[in-house]
Structures are given as structure tokens and as C-alpha cells.
Amino acid sequence: xxxxxxxxxxxxxxxxxxxxxxxxxxxxxxxxxxxxxxxxxxxxxxxxxxxxxxxxxxxxxxxxxxxxxxxxxxxxxxxxxxxxxxxxxxxxxxxxxxxxxxxxxxxxxxxxxxxxxxxxxxxxxxxxxxxxxxxxxxxxxxxxxxxxxxxxxxxxxxxxxxxxxxxxxxxxxxxxxxxxxxxxxxxxxxxxxxxxxxxxxxxxxxxxxxxxxxxxxxxxxxxxxxxxxxxxxxxxxxxxxxxxxxxxxxxxxxxxxxxxxxxxxxxxxxxxxxxxxxxxxxxxxxxxxxxxxxxxxxxxxxxxxxxxxxxxxxxxxxxxxxxxxxxxxxxxxxxxxxxxxxxxxxxxxxxxxxxxxxxxxxxxxxxxxxxxxxx
Amino acid sequence: xxxxxxxxxxxxxxxxxxxxxxxxxxxxxxxxxxxxxxxxxxxxxxxxxxxxxxxxxxxxxxxxxxxxxxxxxxxxxxxxxxxxxxxxxxxxxxxxxxxxxxxxxxxxxxxxxxxxxxxx
Numbered sequence: 001x002x003x004x005x006x007x008x009x010x011x012x013x014x015x016x017x018x019x020x021x022x023x024x025x026x027x028x029x030x031x032x033x034x035x036x037x038x039x040x041x042x043x044x045x046x047x048x049x050x051x052x053x054x055x056x057x058x059x060x061x062x063x064x065x066x067x068x069x070x071x072x073x074x075x076x077x078x079x080x081x082x083x084x085x086x087x088x089x090x091x092x093x094x095x096x097x098x099x100x101x102x103x104x105x106x107x108x109x110x111x112x113x114x115x116x117x118x119x120x121x122x123x124x125x126x127x128x129x130x131x132x133x134x135x136x137x138x139x140x141x142x143x144x145x146x147x148x149x150x151x152x153x154x155x156x157x158x159x160x161x162x163x164x165x166x167x168x169x170x171x172x173x174x175x176x177x178x179x180x181x182x183x184x185x186x187x188x189x190x191x192x193x194x195x196x197x198x199x200x201x202x203x204x205x206x207x208x209x210x211x212x213x214x215x216x217x218x219x220x221x222x223x224x225x226x227x228x229x230x231x232x233x234x235x236x237x238x239x240x241x242x243x244x245x246x247x248x249x250x251x252x253x254x255x256x257x258x259x260x261x262x263x264x265x266x267x268x269x270x271x272x273x274x275x276x277x278x279x280x281x282x283x284x285x286x287x288x289x290x291x292x293x294x295x296x297x298x299x300x301x302x303x304x305x306x307x308x309x310x311x312x313x314x315x316x317x318x319x320x321x322x323x324x325x326x327x328x329x330x331x332x333x334x335x336x337x338x339x340x341x342x343x344x345x346x347x348x349x350x351x352x353x354x355x356x357x358x359x360x361x362x363x364x365x366x367x368x369x370x371x372x373x374x375x
Numbered sequence: 376x377x378x379x380x381x382x383x384x385x386x387x388x389x390x391x392x393x394x395x396x397x398x399x400x401x402x403x404x405x406x407x408x409x410x411x412x413x414x415x416x417x418x419x420x421x422x423x424x425x426x427x428x429x430x431x432x433x434x435x436x437x438x439x440x441x442x443x444x445x446x447x448x449x450x451x452x453x454x455x456x457x458x459x460x461x462x463x464x465x466x467x468x469x470x471x472x473x474x475x476x477x478x479x480x481x482x483x484x485x486x487x488x489x490x491x492x493x494x495x
Contacts, residue, residue, distance in 0.1 A: 055385060055386055055389055056389065058386075059386070059389045059390050059393045060393065062390070063390060063393045063394050063397065063482065064393065064397070106386055109384065109386050109387075110386040110387070110390060111479075112478070112479060113384065113386075113387045113390075113478045113479050113480065114390075114479050114480070114481075114482070115479045115480060115481045116481035116482070116483060116484075117481075117483075118390075118481070118482060
């Protein structure tokens with residue numbers, strides 16, 4: 001009995017000790033997490049306070065009627081933490097870096113919604129606060145994400161002094177860096193920046209080509225020089241992009257060279273040259289497209305028919321009726337779309353009836369084309 | 376003259392406020408649609424409203440609807456829109472907006488539009 005009660009009391013003691021230890025652990029976890037969240041909260045509050053303060057100073061610098069001297073005074077007092085400090089103070093160094101990045105981010109945000117002299121003021125301020133140094137450090141980093149950030153900041157803030165390393169990156173093996181650098185160099189120099197096309201060996205994606213064209217659309221600039229030089233590139237994506245540029249800038253003097261690409265081995269180049277001929281053409285283009293029609297693949301044929309919708313004259317009608325015999329429905333549809341521009345529906349049906357045994361399908365297709373047009 | 380500016384991008388809000396304060400207006404800042412709605416409910420309409428279209432909690436369109444349909448006010452309203460928001464701008468005009476400006480914009484131009492609408 002005594003032994004049993006001794007064992008029981010020992011067990012109870014163990015349970016009590018374990019409960020106390022468990023409670024202590026729970027309390028410790030609770031206090032640690034509570035303390036951490038308080039610490040994080042106070043840090044976030046501090047960051048927000050600094051952000052508000054710097055935003056206010058930035059807006060004051062830009063939109064208050066300050067003289068150059070008073071602006072300098074604001075910079076001197078308001079951006080005190082921006083100044084370089086001794087090597088030994090790592091904490092302040094880190095804080096300074098964070099503050100400067102915060103300032104760059106705020107400037108980029110503001111620039112997004114601003115036009116006119118305000119943007120110029122932002123560029124000046126970026127220069128005055130030497131924020132380009134921070135962007136340049138990022139550009140020179142080994143981490144691609146940082147490189148992209150640095151390139152974007154320098155170009156958005158129109159800082160041209162560091163264009164050389166950016167230009168080097170236009171043929172960088174890492175796609176994001178390369179794309180950002182190409183956009184940056186065009187943003188900084190307009191059509192003159194397109195000279196990177198002479199050295200780029202990697203494919204310029206469709207998306208990137210659209211981005212660059214969109215960027216050029218929003219810029220006042222003259223016709224780029226040397227498009228014909230890029231026509232000789234070994235990189236097919238450069239040829240395609242050059243054809244798009246020739247189209248955009250109405251380079252009629254390049255008509256002969258554009259027509260030459262109808263014989264290019266790459267179908268994508270052929271298709272782009274066909275679409276380029278939609279705007280840059282002469283009286284012989286219609287017949288040139290027809291002459292090439294038989295020797296090209298289906299996607300190129302569809303492109304030719306699409307362009308013939310605009311360029312074809314009555315002289316193309318016999319050729320088009322002949323193509324109605326094609327077994328491919330998509331091609332027949334495209335042919336009918338061209339014929340629809342040139343002939344009356346009844347004429348198409350009666351002529352097709354005489355020549356082919358596909359009257360019903362042609363009638364149906366014409367009805368569909370008619371309903372598409374009415375929409 | 377009181378102008379309510381509803382804009383969720385703080386930098387743009389501060390920049391507009393400073394610009395219009397300099398022109399002599401009293402500015403009420405609303406950093407989202409809810410703050411703008413609360414102000415309108417508690418204080419009624421100011422002399423003018425400048426509002427962004429896309430904002431958290433309530434959109435600019437809802438703010439305009441509140442002014443025109445609930446408060447039955449005819450105060451001038453300017454919409455700040457972004458590229459590609461043409462449909463929302465049309466909807467804003469249908470609700471009774473007086474003018475709009477597309478971001479990015481020149482603050483001086485906005486200031487002139489405000490002057491023209493408010494008649495000062």
C-alpha cells in the first residue's frame with residue numbers, strides 16, 4: 001500500500017511539474033510573439049511616419065513656390081539622413097540605404113501620374129540627391145532582379161550618364177535583364193536607342209516587340225536610320241521587328257527590300273513582310289503577292305489573302321475564283337472575304353456554280369461573312 | 376472654397392492637395408472611397424469633388440452616384456482616369472461628371488480646369 005501511494009504521489013508530482021513547464025513554455029511563446037508583433041508594428045509605424053514625411057518634403061520641393069536657395073535648404077535639412085556616413089556605422093548605413101530606396105520608389109510612383117515641368121523637376125531632384133548612385137549599384141549587382149530594378153530606375157529618371165552598362169545589357173543572356181535594358185535604352189534615346197538591334201543575338205519576343213513599339217508611339221521622334229541594315233541581320237526576330245518599324249514609319253523607299261522577304265525561308269518573316277506590304281505598296285504588289293501564292297505555306301497564304309482584301313483589283317478575280325476550289329475551308333473563307341469586296345454575292349454564287357460543285361458551302365460561307373460584316 | 380480629393384495613391388493625393396492649396400482652396404483629402412463617402416455623409420457636399428475611378432471600398436463612380444442621386448447636388452466633379460478606362464469615363468459622364476483628366480497629367484492643367492469649373 002505504501003509503495004503504491006509513493007508511486008502515485010511521484011506520478012502526481014511529475015504531472016504537476018510537466019503542467020508548470022508547459023504553461024511556462026506557452027507563456028514564453030505568447031510573450032515572444034506578442035513582443036515581436038509589437039516590434040514589427042512599431043517598425044512599420046516608423047517607416048510609415050518617415051514615408052509620410054519624405055512624401056511631404058518631395059511634394060513641397062516640387063510644387064511649392066521655392067527659390068533655388070530655399071530648395072537647397074529643404075534638401076539640406078529634410079534629407080539629412082541621406083548624407084554619407086562613416087564606415088563603422090553599419091546600422092545607419094542600412095537605414096540610409098532603405099530611406100534612399102523609399103525615396104526612389106516614391107519618385108517613380110509620382111512620375112507615373114505626372115507630365116509637364118513636374119517630371120523635369122523630379123529628374124533634377126533624383127540627380128541632386130545622387131539617387132542614381134544607388135540605382136547604379138543595383139545595376140552592377142550580380143542579382144538579376146536588382147539589375148532590372150537599377151536599369152528601370154535610371155531610365156525612368158532619364159539619367160543618361162550610365163547608359164553604357166545599360167547598353168551592354170541589351171544582349172544579356174538573362175531574358176529579364178535584356179528586355180529591361182532594351183526598353184531602357186529606347187526610353188532614354190528614342191529611335192536612336194534602336195541601334196541595339198545591330199548587336200542583339202537573342203530572339204526579341206513578340207511581347208517585347210510590342211512593348212518597344214508602344215514606347216516609340218508615345219515619343220515624338222523622327223524616322224529611325226539604318227532599318228535596311230537590320231534587314232540583313234542573322235537574327236530573324238530583328239528582321240521581323242525592322243519590318244514592323246518600316247511599316248510604322250512608312251518607309252516607302254524600302255519597298256523593294258520588303259518584297260524580297262517574300263522569299264525568306266522563315267514563314268514568320270514572310271508573313272510580316274506580307275503585312276508590311278499592306279501599307280507600303282505600289283501597282284505591282286498585288287501581282288507579286290499572287291505570283292508567290294502557290295509556293296507558300298498555308299499561314300502565308302492566309303496573310304496574302306488578308307492583304308489582298310485591301311489591295312486587290314478586278315484583275316485578281318480570275319485568280320480568286322480559282323482558289324475557291326481549295327479543299328481547305330479556312331482558305332476558302334479567306335478567298336470569299338476578298339471576293340466579297342470585289343463582286344456581288346449573286347455573281348459569286350453563279351460563277352462558282354458554273355465552275356465548281358461546292359455551291360451550297362459557298363452560299364453558307366457568304367451568309368456568315370455577311371452577318372460578320374453587319375455586326 | 377472646399378474641394379474634396381478622393382485618390383488612393385498617396386503621392387498623387389499630396390501633390391494635388393499642395394497644388395490646389397497654393398491656388399487658395401481648402402482641401403479635404405480622402406485616401407479611399409470609404410473616407411470620401413463618410414465625409415459626404417457627415418458633412419454634405421463641398422464646393423467641388425475630384426475623384427479617382429479605381430479606389431478601395433467604393434469606386435469613384437459610386438462616389439459620383441452618391442453626390443448626384445442621394446445628395447442631389449450639382450457641384451462640379453472632375454474624374455481622374457487612367458489609360459484604358461474609357462468605359463468608366465463614359466459611365467462617369469452618364470452619372471453627371473463635368474470633366475475628366477487622364478493620368479499622367481500636368482498639375483497646371485488640372486488647376487486650370489478646376490478654376491474654369493468652380494468659376495474663380
